[in-house]
Amino acid sequence: MMKLNPATLLIILLALGGAAALFLAGLKPEPPPVATLKVEAAPIDVTNKAVEDLKKQIVLLEGQIEYLQGQNDALKDENAQMIQKLGMLGMKDAPKMTPKDDDVAPDFVGMGLEMMKMRKLHALPLVTTAVSQEEVEKVILAWLKRQQPNEEGKKLARGLAALGWIPEAIDPLPLRAALLARQLGGWYDDESETMFTIDPSTASGPAVTSNEPLGIAFGQLLREYGSILYQPQHGPMKTDMRLARDSLIAGDAALTRFLHSLQNPASELKDDLPAEDPDHPINQVPMPAYLRELALFPFNRGFDFAQTLHSAGSFPQLNSAYSRPPISTAEVIEPEIYLDQERPAPVEIQLAEVKLKGVLPYLDDCLGKFACVTALRTYNNDEDAALGARGLVADRLLAWTADGGAKRDHAAWQTLFMDKSSADAFYKAMISSLKQRYETKGESEFAAQGRFVCLLRNRSGAGVVLIEAASEEARTALKLLMK
Numbered sequence: 001m002m003k004l005n006p007a008t009l010l011i012i013l014l015a016l017g018g019a020a021a022l023f024l025a026g027l028k029p030e031p032p033p034v035a036t037l038k039v040e041a042a043p044i045d046v047t048n049k050a051v052e053d054l055k056k057q058i059v060l061l062e063g064q065i066e067y068l069q070g071q072n073d074a075l076k077d078e079n080a081q082m083i084q085k086l087g088m089l090g091m092k093d094a095p096k097m098t099p100k101d102d103d104v105a106p107d108f109v110g111m112g113l114e115m116m117k118m119r120k121l122h123a124l125p126l127v128t129t130a131v132s133q134e135e136v137e138k139v140i141l142a143w144l145k146r147q148q149p150n151e152e153g154k155k156l157a158r159g160l161a162a163l164g165w166i167p168e169a170i171d172p173l174p175l176r177a178a179l180l181a182r183q184l185g186g187w188y189d190d191e192s193e194t195m196f197t198i199d200p201s202t203a204s205g206p207a208v209t210s211n212e213p214l215g216i217a218f219g220q221l222l223r224e225y226g227s228i229l230y231q232p233q234h235g236p237m238k239t240d241m242r243l244a245r246d247s248l249i250a251g252d253a254a255l256t257r258f259l260h261s262l263q264n265p266a267s268e269l270k271d272d273l274p275a276e277d278p279d280h281p282i283n284q285v286p287m288p289a290y291l292r293e294l295a296l297f298p299f300n301r302g303f304d305f306a307q308t309l310h311s312a313g314s315f316p317q318l319n320s321a322y323s324r325p326p327i328s329t330a331e332v333i334e335p336e337i338y339l340d341q342e343r344p345a346p347v348e349i350q351l352a353e354v355k356l357k358g359v360l361p362y363l364d365d366c367l368g369k370f371a372c373v374t375a376l377r378t379y380n381n382d383e384d385a386a387l388g389a390r391g392l393v394a395d396r397l398l399a400w401t402a403d404g405g406a407k408r409d410h411a412a413w414q415t416l417f418m419d420k421s422s423a424d425a426f427y428k429a430m431i432s433s434l435k436q437r438y439e440t441k442g443e444s445e446f447a448a449q450g451r452f453v454c455l456l457r458n459r460s461g462a463g464v465v466l467i468e469a470a471s472e473e474a475r476t477a478l479k480l481l482m483k
Helices: 006-025 047-089 110-116 133-147 151-164 172-184 212-229 239-264 289-321 330-334 337-339 369-377 382-390 419-438 472-481
Strands: 128-131 186-189 195-197 363-365 392-402 410-417 445-448 450-460 463-469
Touching: 006 330, 110 195, 110 212, 110 239, 110 410, 128 172, 133 172, 133 186, 151 172, 151 289, 151 392, 151 410, 151 463, 172 186, 186 212, 186 463, 195 212, 195 392, 239 289, 239 330, 239 369, 289 330, 289 337, 289 369, 289 382, 330 337, 330 369, 369 382, 369 392, 369 419, 382 419, 410 419, 410 472, 419 450, 450 472, 463 472
Parallel strands: 128 195
Antiparallel strands: 186 195, 363 392, 392 410, 410 463, 445 450, 450 463
């Protein structure tokens, strides 16, 4: 005998109940038939009896509905567990997870499907598992090291320390991983094909786990477009380009999360702490202020960038951006430049020679417009800093190891502007920064605090080069090199 499932049985019972109600509602007592045999009989109240039967039937149906609802809930729970188990079969080196009996797991599968449906992407749900915050940070760190191999992160930090923009040379990638874990509440690991969410009992604050929906959106997009956006065969990207590409996916995720919350008010972020609050989890990461600004840029400015692209051509415009990603933070800051079909090609600063005393620089990077304005803002007001960086066309940062046990290395930062007046604005803002940092009178060349500094004009007045050296000899050599 075929066994009906609960949903089918519920539909049949409701249909029968509805038919009975309609029939009884239209029932009218008919006059008694004319009998040939006169028999005295007691009157029968057909209407009252029918009402009683209907009440009993309704009570019976209510009980059956309650039973079926319980069965349906049980089936949903079982289905969610099956999806998790099936997904785990395909995972590589995934940690085991034993859910607590009293825990109610968030419906990340349903949330992901809803967001991707709204985002117009046909994607399977992410397999999710909860692990400690420390484990999530390790997974993120492994991904960051693949993006910046050969100690590229440490080399950049050494160069920034040589310029005096961060206090000392550090390894920024573990700090970046800790920050991302707190921003996203989890991470999608492409090697195990798993979305790792942070176990609330291990989170550094409630704001971390409230960001999980953003992490789910980011994970879905990373799975969909990560291989296009980050292609290791092309080698490490310059800082400016990497920040621009990070801004596309981070901004897309933030916009997706925002639009989803508009349709689902219950899923709105519950974090009441502003980002600048000292108690906010991201401020628990001991990251130098300059590096923090660079790390937060993809989410802060990326949202505006993604919103502009969405306004220009909805989600198809965002989808196509992954095949034509922004090439600089200048395009993220001013999306109109990116949307221009004839956007200017990137300018590279050429140098005849980059060896210092016969040694190649360990760092050869392009910082970009946002890094420039952030450096100027340290000692200038926002208006002067923005004016100083506005006309930046290209830049190139070179750094060499300093001998003799110097705490900071040698560095030369060549900048190029669209015209002389733009270079003048930058020169003025940079002189102001050097004057305040080294407590000098604002000279363009001086020695202070064990550093030998020089700010020179070159390239027909459109270029400015900042030299920070650990010795007089190195400064002289760099002046000739960058002339």
